[in-house]
Amino acid sequence: VVVGGPHWSAEAAADLARFAEAQGLPVAVAFRRQDYFDNRHPNYAGDFNVAPNPRLAQRLRDADGLLLLGTRMGDINTVGYSLLDPQGTDKRIFHVHADAAEAGHLWQPELAVTATAPAFAAALARLNAARGWSDWTRAARADYDAWVAPVESPGAVKLEQVVRWLSDHLPADSYVTNGAGNYAA
Secondary structure (H helix, E strand, O other), X not given: OEEOOOOOOHHXXXXXHHHHHHHOOOEEEOOOOHHHOOOOXXXXXXXXXXXOOHHHHHHHHHOOEEEXXXXXXXXXXXXXXXXXXXXXXXXXXXXXXXXXXXXXXOOOOOEEEEOOHHHHHHHHOOOOOOOOOHHHHHHHHXXXXXXXXXXXXXXXXXXXXXXXXXXHHOOOOOEEEEOOEEXXX
């Protein structure tokens, strides 16, 4: 599952979490949507950005099916379309987007649904459990944990220790900014 698009809420995130848990699915978020799914959730697999985790990128390449929930999966999310080729993907794509014109615009979905991502997440949360991908999801989470594990920096000031302290001591809804990006603490 790759989630993005507008109109996200805490309720939508909770619905998506119920769906992901019931189905045993990994969830990744699109560029600048890191707050759409709790990064501490065991089903969270990472985010697609200008330099995604190489293992997450490979998982996208290896997946035989994708549920694109509200996202367009454009240039940044696909690293210049190197992770997915809109002209010749062999994946089963299920694309949920609020704009009916988006269906088939870039990706040729097996199933296109015109709906907002939050409304569709609410419907998904009511599905019966299947848990078909739990092993893959655990491995994707382990890849994410390895990717975000602090690496010791050179010099007297250890930025990884500063960030860990901030993460441990700031309220959960805090944001720490650095350069052009922003990161949830």
